[in-house]
Every structure is written in C-alpha cells, then in structure tokens.
Amino acid sequence: MPEGPEIWRAAARIAGSLGSGPLTSVVVGLERLEPLEGALLGACVLAVRPRGKALLTSFSTGHTLYSHNQLYGVWRVARAGAALPPTTRALRLSLSTAQGTAALYSATDVELWPTDSVHEHPFLQRVGPDVLDPDVDLDAVTARLRTFPRRRSRLGALLLDQGFFCGVGNYLRAEILWTASLHPSRTLASLSDDERGALAAALLEVPRASLRFRSARGERRFTFAVFGRAGRPCPRCGEAVVRTTDGGRRLYLCVTCQPL
Numbered sequence: 001m002p003e004g005p006e007i008w009r010a011a012a013r014i015a016g017s018l019g020s021g022p023l024t025s026v027v028v029g030l031e032r033l034e035p036l037e038g039a040l041l042g043a044c045v046l047a048v049r050p051r052g053k054a055l056l057t058s059f060s061t062g063h064t065l066y067s068h069n070q071l072y073g074v075w076r077v078a079r080a081g082a083a084l085p086p087t088t089r090a091l092r093l094s095l096s097t098a099q100g101t102a103a104l105y106s107a108t109d110v111e112l113w114p115t116d117s118v119h120e121h122p123f124l125q126r127v128g129p130d131v132l133d134p135d136v137d138l139d140a141v142t143a144r145l146r147t148f149p150r151r152r153s154r155l156g157a158l159l160l161d162q163g164f165f166c167g168v169g170n171y172l173r174a175e176i177l178w179t180a181s182l183h184p185s186r187t188l189a190s191l192s193d194d195e196r197g198a199l200a201a202a203l204l205e206v207p208r209a210s211l212r213f214r215s216a217r218g219e220r221r222f223t224f225a226v227f228g229r230a231g232r233p234c235p236r237c238g239e240a241v242v243r244t245t246d247g248g249r250r251l252y253l254c255v256t257c258q259p260l
C-alpha cells in the first residue's frame with residue numbers, strides 16, 4: 001500500500017499535468033458520474049490534496065471531487081497531445097486541459113461535493129490530520145498527542161491507525177519511532193513532555209523529509225535509519241538494528257536508542 005509521500009507525489013503529478021487552465025474535456029465512465037460533465041467543464045483546478053488515501057481535487061466552481069482508490073484505483077496522466085498509457089482498467093473519469101490529461105481508472109469511490117461541506121464526508125470524518133498537509137503544524141500535532149483519547153494504546157499500533165494521523169504507513173512508523181527514540185510498546189499516557197515533543201516533531205519531519213528527498217530529481221534518496229536494515233548498525237549508536245513484528249507487520253528498531 002502506498003504511504004503518504006507516494007500519495008502526495010501522485011497528487012502533485014495530477015495537479016502538474018492539468019495546470020491552472022480550464023477543463024476542456026470531462027469524460028466519465030459511469031452513468032452515475034454523468035452530472036460531473038456539466039458541472040466541471042470549463043472549471044479550473046484549484047488544488048489536488050490528499051487526505052490519507054483519499055484525494056480531494058477542488059475546482060473554481062466551488063466543487064471538490066472526492067476520490068478514494070481503495071485497492072484498485074489508479075490515476076494516469078499525460079501531456080496534451082500524448083496518449084495515456086494503455087490499460088485494461090475501466091475508466092471512471094478523465095479530465096483534460098490545454099496542458100494535459102489526468103484519468104482515474106477502477107476506483108469505486110468517486111463523488112462530487114460542495115467544497116465547503118466536503119469535510120463532512122464520512123471517510124474524512126474518520127481520519128486524523130494528514131502529517132504531510134502543510135497546514136498541519138507542530139502545535140496541532142502536539143495538542144493531538146496530549147488529548148487523543150486512546151492513551152494506553154501502543155504507539156506501534158496507533159501510528160498505523162489512520163484515525164490517529166493519516167499518511168503514516170509501515171516504513172514511516174519505524175522511522176518515526178526511531179527518530180523520537182521511542183519503543184513501539186510505549187503509550188501516549190507514558191510520554192514525558194520531552195518525549196511528546198520529540199514524537200510530534202518526528203511525525204512531521206520524517207514524512208516530510210521522505211517526500212522532499214524523493215520528489216526532487218537529482219537529490220539523494222531518503223535513506224532509512226532502521227527500516228529494512230536488520231543487523232546493520234544504528235546510525236545513532238552503532239548497535240545492530242533489530243527486526244520484529246508489530247500488529248502483524250514488520251518493524252525495525254534499535255533497542256538501545258528505543259528502550260522499553
């Protein structure tokens with residue numbers, strides 16, 4: 001499953017392919033989506049923003065397209081005049097401007113909402129703040145760590161719960177816990193002020209570093225400190241990184257830097 005940085009990069013590709021000009025073509029592949037053609041033709045894309053695994057594409061008409069890829073949905077993009085990559089998938093929606101085309105295939109959740117009420121969408125009501133959302137800052141994250149009700153859940157489980165924060169998947173979980181020097185069995189209730197501050201900072205810094213390093217061509221790739229590095233030295237203390245499983249998924253940590 002893609003994690004936040006992959007989803008934000010996909011959103012940037014869609015926004016980049018369409019640019020800011022008006023939609024010159026709207027093609028739908030489902031009968032129930034036919035009203036989108038009239039609603040969106042001529043509209044300009046204002047922003048393409050993920051929230052967890054949902055994508056919110058807002059338009060100058062005051063509408064926002066909510067789409068969630070679930071397991072099979074995929075967006076493809078092409079410059080104007082170029083063909084979209086061939087696929088056997090079923091088209092749901094294709095948006096074109098003078099600059100390019102973005103087409104969504106196979107997704108089951110595609111809905112048009114008024115922008116000012118899309119936050120009421122049931123999925124968006126369930127998910128926590130997205131750690132890659134530039135509007136989510138350290139104060140907001142720290143406050144959520146202080147007030148989130150599940151005080152005695154293990155951090156290893158909480159970090160994969162999209163209702164806590166979204167955008168964090170399995171590799172980011174390991175890297176965030178290592179960066180904050182916290183064992184996955186620690187709980188919110190057990191954190192000191194300093195530890196809470198370190199976790200809040202890591203929740204923002206680690207996903208953002210991953211997005212930054214991998215999105216700029218020519219820059220060095222984001223390198224994992226512990227994820228996938230079992231037996232290799234911890235970059236902080238030199239002890240061997242340990243592989244374990246947590247919630248049925250692999251987790252890597254340094255038991256010296258992250259004592260229980």
Ligand SMILES: [Zn+2]
Nearest residue numbers: 234237254257
């Ligand atoms: Zn270490």
